[in-house]
Amino acid sequence: MLTRIERRLFCLFRMFLIAAFAVVCLPAPGALGADQEKPYTVDAEGKVNWPTFSGYRRYHSECHVCHGPGGLGSSFAPSLLESMKTMSYEEYLEVVVNGRVNVNAATQNVMPAFAVNLNVMCFVDDIYAYLIARADGAIGTERPQHTGKPPEAAENEKACLGF
């Protein structure tokens, strides 16, 4: 039985692995390359699988204040719908983990580094699935219906967040 601190350390370690993976493995083909299965599912009734819904929630809790509803973009930050079509999974991870700064006389765009943000990093694959579903046009900006939260998703959520 891991203590809360151990779980958190484990989670941080996992995040470092992800970060290291992103840096070291570039430009190796990703786990979710074009020939792979799509990271999301949408059933005949339009319901998404839990990871995609989870990504929707986490995106709108952490990312949308700058990148806008459904990844549409804003004057703070660019739309993600086009960039997610060309950006590899590894590139996506790299930017989420390390952030970006683009400050000059004309623009003051700053993306914070989310490497230490468990609410992002624990769900970084979910957010990816959601954004790919958006970029593919498989779902709209409104709150998607989902097929249910599997017990293991609840377990993983708790373990990674350190509750």
Place this chain on the structure above:
Amino acid sequence: MKGKRTIALVAVAVALAGVSNLHANTKLMKMSEDADQWVMPTGNYANHRYSELKEITSKNVKDMKVAWTFSTGVLRGHEGNPLVVGDTMYVHTPFPNKVFALDLNNDASIMWEYHPQQDPDTIPVMCCDTVNRGVAYADGKIFLYQADATLVALDAKTGKKAWSVSNGDIAKGQTGTSAPMVVKDKVYVGISGGEFGVRGHLTAYNTKTGKRVWRGYSMGPDSDVLIDPNKTTHLGKAVGRNSGTNTWKGDQWKIGGGTTWGWYSYDPDLNLVYYGTGNPSTWNPIQRPGDNRWSMTIFARDADTGMTRWVYQMTPHDEWDFDGINEMILADIPVKGKNRKVLVHFDRNGFGYTLDRTDGELLVAEKFDDVVNWATSIDMKTGRPNMVNKYRTEYNGADVLSKDICPAALGTKDQQPAAFSPRTRLFYVPTNHVCMNYEPFAVSYTAGQPYVGANLDMFPAPTAPGKTDRGPHMGRFIAWDADKGKEVWAIDEKFSVWSGALATAGDVVFYGTLEGYLKAVDAKSGKELFKFKTPSGIIGNVMTYMHGGKQHVAIYSGVGGWAGIGMAAGLTEDRAGLGAVGGYRHLQNYTRLGGGLTVFTL
């Protein structure tokens, strides 16, 4: 003998210090009574936003014209209002927080400009647009509270920096948005960052040196909150030991929110400073069992020592993000047939409260919008809301969407301050008429990262049961009787009224709209008398002053803030700014970004 003399000298020194404090206090207060000037962000210590000027009246306001305009060169949301001290107007902007001193005797030309250098990492840790609510003036200095939580004192004549002090750390999500207030030799500032788990506090700095005098936290041990467990009261009863920790589970209070980003008021006779605290962190109530004292609370603190005289918690264990930071308006009015020194407060939670400001006794608590449904009433004995389970996000649970809660998280009213006219004894209140769906879920805390834990959708309020449908409208501007707890008249607005009001002795009340209109209405009837569309949506507060023998009315435009962030951030569809745009998406059909000042005369 020697000892006695020392004591006598100390006594003289204390007396002198007292006199000099009194002098400084009196001077600023006297200036605030001179209707020709507007020397405090709030108009006066009582937060009346009322002017004795009456050249412009309900009869002639229809003839008002634009006298001059000024562009700030900054695009984001322009909250607050300028100051007029003597013949100089002080204009402030959102991040990067420029300050301009304009010479009213010389075509409003720029006497000096202050442009602080701030870390751009401040931008992504500001929750709801990079707003700033204004500068304060006292003793020849302008006090600017920057986005990066640095408090700066500038020479009012030259703009030269006299001192600066850091009141927070952006790496922990601590930022500055509120307008400071000066009382005697102290300048008070709060802290923003409730969406980043910042523990709120009010801090007093010496106006001459910038040295910190006291800091009172919103939660934590009594020594942090500046509470005397036997003397500090809640509805007449001593609060007891460590109420700011034992109403929390574990160490959650350390990231407990209760930020202090609203307005401050002051009663010189009672020597008390009043303000409210914000939401407990996180927005997921399941993660923070307990009453979460003293978030969502009205504080009355001794102006000199910061010690808490009384508190009143409006929304214990918040489940909706109903921050309690809205202004406390101090008025001396009859309540239930008896003259009282009251504090009137229109809370985000949709209730208008009237309290005795000497001891915090609850006198009136009534809904100021019929659609408010999360609680049926306030229990006048315990002060607690009688809640409706259906609309409780904790009762419904994590990962569950609680539907059709009124008001929405941005409240029946947010920071946009109301005005009080001693002539009509009415309060003029800009309000939101917006409801929401809210889904809390588990989040983890990391310093400097968002700590929200909820998703929400907002939409125009439905018609209240038993009321006639007046068509969709997301805002109302109302006149309120704080004795009876009743609305006297109301004006429907298409969008939330996110502009602070001004009442004048000419019996005119002014406010701005998100589409960009400055409006003037009759103080008694609410009848519209004048409107003019400024270059951008208005989220600033109307002010007035006299110059060159003429009354002027001034308003910032520059859409943004929480209400406008969807637009400010260039969005076109639902969900932005923590949900606000759901109800505001059509605002883009009316206005665009752009910071400026429009000044009117007859």
